[in-house]
Amino acid sequence: MSYCYALFIDLFSVGHFNLSMQTGSK
Known part of the structure; x- marks a missing residue:
């Protein structure tokens, strides 16, 4: 769960x- 959350934050x-x-x- 923590890993997924970290991955999401990194992607964002x-x-x-x-x-x-x-x-x-621009």
């Missing part, structure tokens, strides 16, 4: 980072 963090980079690029 990466997605947010990618979105932030795209916004900054």
